[in-house]
Amino acid sequence: MKKTTLILGVLFVTSVFAQDDKVIYQYKKYEKFDLGNLEVKGQLIAPGDISVRERERKRFEMDLYNRKDFDNFIKKDVESLR
Amino acid sequence: MKTLLTLWILTLSIGVGAAEKLKTDSKTLSEKLEDKKYYYSALNEFFRETYNRQVTAADVTRLEELLFFTGIELLDDYEPSLLDRYPTSSTRFILGRKALLDKNYPRALEYFNKVHPGHRYYPETKLLESQVYDKTSNVPQEFESIAQCQKSAEKMESGAPGEKIKRYYRMIYEICVVNKARHYYKEGDYKNALAAYEKIPKSSYKWPYILLEKAWVYYQLGDLNRTLGLLVTYKSPLLETYFFPEAEYLAALSYFRLCLYQDATTIITQYYQVYRPRFTALENVLKQNRNSQTYFYNLMFKPGEDLKTHEDFVKQIITRLKKQTRFSLDFNSVYKINQEIKRISGKEKAGIKDKLVNHLNEVKGNMVAKINYNAKVDIFEFLETVPFFSSELFKLNLEILAKKKDLVYGNKKLISDRSRGDYSNIQRSRFEYFWKFEGAFWADELGDYSLGLKSNCQTIRREGDGE
Numbered sequence: 001m002k003k004t005t006l007i008l009g010v011l012f013v014t015s016v017f018a019q020d021d022k023v024i025y026q027y028k029k030y031e032k033f034d035l036g037n038l039e040v041k042g043q044l045i046a047p048g049d050i051s052v053r054e055r056e057r058k059r060f061e062m063d064l065y066n067r068k069d070f071d072n073f074i075k076k077d078v079e080s081l082r
Numbered sequence: 083m084k085t086l087l088t089l090w091i092l093t094l095s096i097g098v099g100a101a102e103k104l105k106t107d108s109k110t111l112s113e114k115l116e117d118k119k120y121y122y123s124a125l126n127e128f129f130r131e132t133y134n135r136q137v138t139a140a141d142v143t144r145l146e147e148l149l150f151f152t153g154i155e156l157l158d159d160y161e162p163s164l165l166d167r168y169p170t171s172s173t174r175f176i177l178g179r180k181a182l183l184d185k186n187y188p189r190a191l192e193y194f195n196k197v198h199p200g201h202r203y204y205p206e207t208k209l210l211e212s213q214v215y216d217k218t219s220n221v222p223q224e225f226e227s228i229a230q231c232q233k234s235a236e237k238m239e240s241g242a243p244g245e246k247i248k249r250y251y252r253m254i255y256e257i258c259v260v261n262k263a264r265h266y267y268k269e270g271d272y273k274n275a276l277a278a279y280e281k282i283p284k285s286s287y288k289w290p291y292i293l294l295e296k297a298w299v300y301y302q303l304g305d306l307n308r309t310l311g312l313l314v315t316y317k318s319p320l321l322e323t324y325f326f327p328e329a330e331y332l333a334a335l336s337y338f339r340l341c342l343y344q345d346a347t348t349i350i351t352q353y354y355q356v357y358r359p360r361f362t363a364l365e366n367v368l369k370q371n372r373n374s375q376t377y378f379y380n381l382m383f384k385p386g387e388d389l390k391t392h393e394d395f396v397k398q399i400i401t402r403l404k405k406q407t408r409f410s411l412d413f414n415s416v417y418k419i420n421q422e423i424k425r426i427s428g429k430e431k432a433g434i435k436d437k438l439v440n441h442l443n444e445v446k447g448n449m450v451a452k453i454n455y456n457a458k459v460d461i462f463e464f465l466e467t468v469p470f471f472s473s474e475l476f477k478l479n480l481e482i483l484a485k486k487k488d489l490v491y492g493n494k495k496l497i498s499d500r501s502r503g504d505y506s507n508i509q510r511s512r513f514e515y516f517w518k519f520e521g522a523f524w525a526d527e528l529g530d531y532s533l534g535l536k537s538n539c540q541t542i543r544r545e546g547d548g549e
Contacts, residue, residue: 064474064477064478069264073264078213080408082158
């Protein structure tokens with residue numbers, strides 16, 4: 001029991017002191033990759049050749065004006081009388 | 083004995099004269115004015131005298147008599163509630179017409195039913211009544227009204243005293259015929275529509291307008307050569323005042339349907355380069371006078387300096403407007419009011435003269451404002467069709483480009499080597515004669531043209547160009 005209490009006390013003190021230390025991370029300024037030497041391990045699941053599924057080209061047709069009636073002419077005729 | 087007889091005759095004549103004078107004195111002001119044939123002044127007085135008392139049968143008869151001379155044009159501005167107090171065929175006609183324009187169809191029918199079959203406005207009433215039935219989708223009644231319109235208009239025309247009145251009834255007759263054709267068109271019954279349109283003779287005032295409608299019928303029937311032939315008629319010198327943007331569009335559309343893209347593009351380009359800028363410039367000039375009460379009225383007689391550069395177009399539009407029955411009636415009213423003002427100014431004493439002339443000037447001002455307004459509306463409505471069909475032609479142009487692109491993607495080309503037409507492509511009935519077009523328009527053959535173009539829509543595979 002005494003041992004356990006002592007270990008916990010040491011750990012507590014260590015962690016308290018550790019918070020006060022400033023950690024400085026330093027990255028490598030230069031790193032060389034040898035792509036030719038890289039090896040990726042895994043299973044190849046992509047198709048071996050490039051394939052595009054064929055579909056018909058989308059064709060947007062304009063809604064060209066097609067006269068359905070002469071209602072505006074009928075109105076105009078009535079108005080043109082008086 | 084002779085002296086006695088003379089004295090007796092003298093007494094008798096004095097008595098008759100006094101009674102006549104008494105009778106004259108008992109006449110109302112409107113009656114006195116009517117006696118002097120100041121009909122416009124009399125009409126105004128008549129309403130003053132009768133509007134707040136019980137209207138009698140004699141009043142109704144008299145109102146009809148006055149309206150026979152003045153016409154009903156100046157009653158357009160009268161309150162419907164006032165007119166409703168006078169149960170004449172003329173007032174019923176005016177009120178029914180107002181109700182139709184207000185889309186109050188049951189009310190319109192109610193008034194139209196009360197117009198007497200022998201009345202001069204009966205054919206026009208039947209024309210309007212057919213419109214009510216058209217709006218309410220009552221086809222049997224619509225056709226019945228159209229038939230009555232045609233029958234009564236023909237009858238009235240045969241008994242009409244003057245050429246202008248005959249023309250008015252002829253116009254009503256033809257509108258009724260055309261409306262039937264339009265009904266068939268709307269229903270998709272193009273054969274019957276065509277048969278109805280054929281009843282309009284080339285001498286008719288309506289005929290130039292009918293060409294465009296017939297061209298649409300042929301378009302719907304798939305006879306594009308006939309469509310183009312009819313539209314070519316507008317290029318003849320006799321019909322140069324009839325320029326319709328819709329006709330240009332339909333021609334371009336027909337060429338497009340025949341896959342003659344180059345011809346369609348030529349029409350589109352011409353429209354954009356020639357017509358549209360000129361109409362836009364014209365519209366800008368006219369817009370500046372939008373609020374004027376007299377500018378468009380004056381334009382009917384002489385284009386101003388600011389329109390000199392657009393004179394041709396203005397003349398074309400104005401000529402068409404002047405051929406309208408409405409213009410004739412309204413302008414005739416202005417003319418008759420002017421005549422009455424002159425007669426009153428020359429014959430009457432200062433007090434009564436000022437009163438009557440002031441009123442007549444007001445009436446004339448209203449009529450001028452009405453003509454001005456109608457001309458303005460017509461001109462702007464016409465000008466508004468220009469941007470609409472510009473936009474449609476633009477869409478058509480895009481469609482032509484898309485079709486050309488399709489050909490390129492499909493490695494195809496149109497079959498045509500631009501050889502132009504063949505007589506075998508002309509569709510005609512066994513009743514139609516045939517002459518070749520020799521480069522000149524003949525008045526009797528206008529409207530009977532057909533092109534002989536073959537559809538160019540067949541494609542062939544494009545051969546390799548060696549690259």
